[in-house]
Amino acid sequence: MAYWLSNTSTLLFLLQRSLKSASTTPHRKPPPATSLFGRMTQGFRSSPSSNLAVVALDVVRQVEAKYPAFLFKQQLTAYVEKIYGIIRDNLKKELASLISSCIQAPRTSKGSVLRSFGRSFGNNSATSHWQSIIESLNALLSTLKENFMPPILIQEIFTQNFSYINVQLFNSLLLRRECCTFSNGEYVKAGLAELELWCCQSKEEYAGSSWDELKHIRQAVGFLILKVSSPNFREGIVERKSVIDIRVKGECPDLVIHQKSRISYDEIINDLCPILSVQQLYRICTLYWDDNYNTRSVSPHVISSMRVLMTEDSNNPVSDSFLLDDDSSIPFSVDDISNCLQEKDFSDVKPAAELLENLAFQFLHE
Incomplete structure (x- = not known):
C-alpha cells in the first residue's frame, strides 16, 4: 500500500x-492536433541543446485539459485519498489493542501499582505495551521511507494517529475513575515521554506536529501528578505565591505536599490545563483520588x-460532551502534495533500450 500511495x-x-x-487560458486558435509523443518531441526541440538538463516541468509542457483528463485526475485523487486512509486506519487498528493497556498502570501480584518508571521502562514486561506502540511507529515509518513517500503524507499519517492516541487515552481517563490517580498519572506520563522521544528522533520532517496532538492527555496527566511545592511551608500555610509558578520555575522546596486543594481555578485554566474545557476539568477533578498520599x-x-460555569453554558449543546471525537477526514x-514535492533533474537518466529503438522516441537520441 505504501508503494502504491x-x-x-x-x-x-x-x-x-x-x-x-x-x-x-487566453483565447487563441486551437493548436494543431498532435500526439502525446509529438508534444513531448516539440518540448525537447524547442529548448537549446545546452539546456537539456531540465526538470520534468519543462519536458512536458502544460496542456489544456478537457473533461476526460480532469475526470482521470479526480479518480486518481480519490485513489490517493483511499490508499492514505487504509494505511492510516491500519495503524489505528494496530494501536487500538495496545492503547487500552496503556491507560492504567499494571499492578504486581500483591495488588500494588508498578512504580518502575525510569529509563528501564521499555524493558519491563509489564509495561511492554508502550514499547510495542513505539515499535509499530518505527516499523511503519521505515516502510514509508523505503517507498519514498512524500513527507507531507508521512506527517499526516502520524499526526492523525497521535490524535487518535490522544482521544483514546483522554476519553478512557475521563470514563474510568480508577485511572484518575496520582500513580496512574506517573505511569501514563512515562509512556508519553517515550512518544516525545520518538517525535524528537523522527524529527519534524516525518513526525510533523504529532507531539502537539497529545495536548489533552498531557495536560490531564499534568494535573494528576501535580505536586504543590513551597519553600516556606509552615504549619499548613503556603506563602502567597502561585504554586504553579513554583512548580514551573523548579525551585528547590523544603517540603512537597501532594494537595491539589491549594490550587485556584484561575491557576488550573491559565497555567496547568488551558486547553481543557470546564466540563473536562470538572470530570477530572471530581474523579481524582490520591492512591499514594x-x-x-x-x-x-x-x-x-x-x-456555575457549566450551568451558564448549558444552553450550548456542543459543550455538554466532555469526550473527544476522532477525526478521520482527509x-x-x-x-498540498504538489507544493511539497520537488522536481527532479533527469539529465543523467539513460533511456531504456526499447524506447531508443522505437521511432516515436527518436528525439531521445538528440
Missing part, C-alpha cells in the same frame, strides 16, 4: 503541474466555580 501521489503531482484549465482533589470552591489537498 507513493506512486499514485507522484503521478497526481505530475498531472497537477502539467494540466491547466481551459477557462484560465490520600489527599483531596481541588477545593470545594473550585468545584463550585466549575458548576487532511491534505492536491495542492
Whole structure:
C-alpha cells in the first residue's frame, strides 16, 4: 500500500503541474492536433541543446485539459485519498489493542501499582505495551521511507494517529475513575515521554506536529501528578505565591505536599490545563483520588466555580460532551502534495533500450 500511495501521489503531482484549465487560458486558435509523443518531441526541440538538463516541468509542457483528463485526475485523487486512509486506519487498528493497556498502570501480584518508571521502562514486561506502540511507529515509518513517500503524507499519517492516541487515552481517563490517580498519572506520563522521544528522533520532517496532538492527555496527566511545592511551608500555610509558578520555575522546596486543594481555578485554566474545557476539568477533578498520599482533589470552591460555569453554558449543546471525537477526514489537498514535492533533474537518466529503438522516441537520441 505504501508503494502504491507513493506512486499514485507522484503521478497526481505530475498531472497537477502539467494540466491547466481551459477557462484560465487566453483565447487563441486551437493548436494543431498532435500526439502525446509529438508534444513531448516539440518540448525537447524547442529548448537549446545546452539546456537539456531540465526538470520534468519543462519536458512536458502544460496542456489544456478537457473533461476526460480532469475526470482521470479526480479518480486518481480519490485513489490517493483511499490508499492514505487504509494505511492510516491500519495503524489505528494496530494501536487500538495496545492503547487500552496503556491507560492504567499494571499492578504486581500483591495488588500494588508498578512504580518502575525510569529509563528501564521499555524493558519491563509489564509495561511492554508502550514499547510495542513505539515499535509499530518505527516499523511503519521505515516502510514509508523505503517507498519514498512524500513527507507531507508521512506527517499526516502520524499526526492523525497521535490524535487518535490522544482521544483514546483522554476519553478512557475521563470514563474510568480508577485511572484518575496520582500513580496512574506517573505511569501514563512515562509512556508519553517515550512518544516525545520518538517525535524528537523522527524529527519534524516525518513526525510533523504529532507531539502537539497529545495536548489533552498531557495536560490531564499534568494535573494528576501535580505536586504543590513551597519553600516556606509552615504549619499548613503556603506563602502567597502561585504554586504553579513554583512548580514551573523548579525551585528547590523544603517540603512537597501532594494537595491539589491549594490550587485556584484561575491557576488550573491559565497555567496547568488551558486547553481543557470546564466540563473536562470538572470530570477530572471530581474523579481524582490520591492512591499514594490520600489527599483531596481541588477545593470545594473550585468545584463550585466549575458548576456555575457549566450551568451558564448549558444552553450550548456542543459543550455538554466532555469526550473527544476522532477525526478521520482527509487532511491534505492536491495542492498540498504538489507544493511539497520537488522536481527532479533527469539529465543523467539513460533511456531504456526499447524506447531508443522505437521511432516515436527518436528525439531521445538528440
